[in-house]
Amino acid sequence: MIRFKDVTKRYPGMARPAVDGLTLEVNEGETCVFVGPSGCGKTTTLKMVNRIFEATSGDIFVNGENILSQDQDTLRQGIGYVIQKTGLFPHYTVFENVATVPRLLGWDDQRINSRVYELLRLVGLDPAENAPKYPRELSGGQSQRVGVARALAADPPVMLMDEPFGAVDPITRTQLQNEFLTLQQKVRKTICFVTHDIDEAIKMGNRIAIINNGRLVQYDTPEKLLLAPADDFVAEFIGSDRSLKVLSLLPVPKVLKRQFRVVKETAELESVRASFDASERNRMVIEDEHSNVVGYVTRNDAEKADSARGWNRFIKPFPATLPPEATLRDALAVMLQHDVGAIPVMEHTHKFLGMVYLDDIRSYVGEAYQESDPEPAGEGAPS
Amino acid sequence: MRSLRYFVNNTDRILGYIGEHAVLILMAVVMAVLVWVSVGILIRNNRRMARGVLGIASLIMSVPSVALYGILVTVPGLGLSRQSAVLALVLYAMLPIIRNVYVALNGVDAAIMENARGMGMPPRRILFRVQLPLATPVILAGVRVSVVMMVGIATLAVFIGERNLGVLIQQGLVRTRPDMIIVGAVLVSAFAIGIDYLFSKLERLLVSPGIRGEAA
Numbered sequence: 001m002i003r004f005k006d007v008t009k010r011y012p013g014m015a016r017p018a019v020d021g022l023t024l025e026v027n028e029g030e031t032c033v034f035v036g037p038s039g040c041g042k043t044t045t046l047k048m049v050n051r052i053f054e055a056t057s058g059d060i061f062v063n064g065e066n067i068l069s070q071d072q073d074t075l076r077q078g079i080g081y082v083i084q085k086t087g088l089f090p091h092y093t094v095f096e097n098v099a100t101v102p103r104l105l106g107w108d109d110q111r112i113n114s115r116v117y118e119l120l121r122l123v124g125l126d127p128a129e130n131a132p133k134y135p136r137e138l139s140g141g142q143s144q145r146v147g148v149a150r151a152l153a154a155d156p157p158v159m160l161m162d163e164p165f166g167a168v169d170p171i172t173r174t175q176l177q178n179e180f181l182t183l184q185q186k187v188r189k190t191i192c193f194v195t196h197d198i199d200e201a202i203k204m205g206n207r208i209a210i211i212n213n214g215r216l217v218q219y220d221t222p223e224k225l226l227l228a229p230a231d232d233f234v235a236e237f238i239g240s241d242r243s244l245k246v247l248s249l250l251p252v253p254k255v256l257k258r259q260f261r262v263v264k265e266t267a268e269l270e271s272v273r274a275s276f277d278a279s280e281r282n283r284m285v286i287e288d289e290h291s292n293v294v295g296y297v298t299r300n301d302a303e304k305a306d307s308a309r310g311w312n313r314f315i316k317p318f319p320a321t322l323p324p325e326a327t328l329r330d331a332l333a334v335m336l337q338h339d340v341g342a343i344p345v346m347e348h349t350h351k352f353l354g355m356v357y358l359d360d361i362r363s364y365v366g367e368a369y370q371e372s373d374p375e376p377a378g379e380g381a382p383s
Numbered sequence: 384m385r386s387l388r389y390f391v392n393n394t395d396r397i398l399g400y401i402g403e404h405a406v407l408i409l410m411a412v413v414m415a416v417l418v419w420v421s422v423g424i425l426i427r428n429n430r431r432m433a434r435g436v437l438g439i440a441s442l443i444m445s446v447p448s449v450a451l452y453g454i455l456v457t458v459p460g461l462g463l464s465r466q467s468a469v470l471a472l473v474l475y476a477m478l479p480i481i482r483n484v485y486v487a488l489n490g491v492d493a494a495i496m497e498n499a500r501g502m503g504m505p506p507r508r509i510l511f512r513v514q515l516p517l518a519t520p521v522i523l524a525g526v527r528v529s530v531v532m533m534v535g536i537a538t539l540a541v542f543i544g545e546r547n548l549g550v551l552i553q554q555g556l557v558r559t560r561p562d563m564i565i566v567g568a569v570l571v572s573a574f575a576i577g578i579d580y581l582f583s584k585l586e587r588l589l590v591s592p593g594i595r596g597e598a599a
Contacts (some may be wrong), residue, residue, distance in 0.1 A: 052497060052500060079503075081501035083494060083497065084494075086498075087494040087495050087499075089495060090517070090591075090593045090594050091590075092593065093593070101503065134591075135595075136593060273415065332586060
């Protein structure tokens with residue numbers, strides 16, 4: 001847990017404070033992303049936590065303890081630190097770099113050994129191959145991974161990351177971001193993360209702190225930030241495509257229509273027609289005897305069919321399906337690709353959960369913007 | 384031919400000169416490194432002090448070596464002694480060593496220094512485990528330059544009583560014996576080249592493979 005209480009930082013000779021009365025709290029196990037234009041004070045804010053910069057006034061608490069009440073080096077040994085240029089020691093091997101803080105803490109060799117190997121595996125580097133290398137033998141992505149491993153070495157509860165993926169190419173960056181998200185699922189650190197890239201902030205953050213001219217403008221979840229920007233600055237900073245960005249944050253279940261009649265493939269035509277009569281829908285999902293979805297039948301086809309020749313030949317397969325963890329953005333993409341207005345959502349590729357409709361996505365996002373309270377109305381409105 | 388004959392006929396004496404030369408240089412190098420590297424470390428974070436110290440060092444460097452020997456001889460307690468010779472060489476090493484130490488320590492990548500601090504390394508440990516190892520190639524280069532220079536300047540110490548390779552050159556000049564001058568000059572050059580070679584070996588020993596071949 002990290003807490004800023006009315007923190008201000010003034011640099012001598014500067015007209016306005018670099019950080020101005022900042023108050024916010026980062027919950028345990030969450031990633032808080034500081035984002036804003038260059039010179040907004042986000043890096044200064046981050047570096048006050050491990051006292052690279054000292055706050056002019058106000059208090060900062062890490063794990064409930066005022067950072068000024070602890071020895072500076074002890075404090076820092078308990079905080080993982082990753083910066084853009086990695087700052088790996090070029091004269092140390094990868095092993096020695098990762099072992100830096102454990103050695104400061106006086107761990108014995110065996111413990112250091114197993115910890116370093118464990119960490120290198122955790123960040124996706126083969127320990128035997130990479131431990132003896134020097135930083136200059138590593139690619140940008142590998143260096144960054146070692147940087148993360150080094151920061152995690154002593155298993156600190158808190159991590160500070162200053163544009164950690166800023167100096168690598170876009171493909172590597174995406175890869176590192178995804179890896180880090182997976183890693184964070186496992187390690188659950190309390191993280192302060194600085195970036196100037198709003199897309200990275202939306203992707204990495206549980207909460208985002210938008211900072212401008214040293215002041216906290218909005219502190220919210222990515223979803224709320226996109227749906228309800230606090231002011232024009234935030235709206236502009238997020239970008240005019242925020243309605244598209246929000247789609248990638250909303251999971252399909254939010255608009256899923258679950259109440260569907262599912263008819264067995266083996267059913268009589270009469271019961272199929274009866275189901276249509278009882279429903280307003282124009283399509284019916286068909287499954288086989290193992291409850292695996294095989295496709296759908298339209299109302300028109302069901303009326304045309306005659307039982308003698310079997311109605312089963314009217315069953316059409318779905319062009320595509322979505323897993324329940326897909327986002328509305330994925331759903332929209334698949335719809336556009338296959339030129340359809342509805343996509344079934346299936347768990348483990350065969351268990352039918354419901355349908356996603358294009359119209360529902362549109363109205364869901366549209367409504368969300370119109371509401372003053374950005375909290376969307378309940379899940380998957382029943383049909 | 385005559386030079387070679389001179390060398391062959393006077394091997395024992397010449398070997399003695401080489402030994403004397405080596406002892407003088409060795410004493411001066413050890414002292415210069417100890418003193419000037421320490422001074423360089425002390426002034427690393429103080430720009431004003433650094434400017435002053437480096438100014439004095441430049442001034443000393445600009446004093447002609449014969450004059451410097453002459454001045455030191457007049458200092459009570461030094462006189463016509465080995466101390467004077469060693470001190471002169473140490474003074475000449477001041478500029479190249481201090482300057483390189485200062486520049487190298489301050490030239491360590493700011494990101495690396497910030498990370499060292501950010502990870503909670505105590506300042507002394509940062510100096511000895513991070514800054515100095517990273518500065519070693521440049522510091523060694525400074526020491527190397529000063530030692531090669533010392534080899535030449537040491538020859539002039541014959542004027543204050545040293546009996547080293549300078550004797551061959553000085554005597555050769557006085558007695559118009561080109562063979563002696565040539566033997567002296569060649570041996571001094573060889574000596575300098577030998578020391579240069581030693582330093583390249585030393586660099587392999589002292590500099591981490593991770594940064595070898597980047598500076599100096």
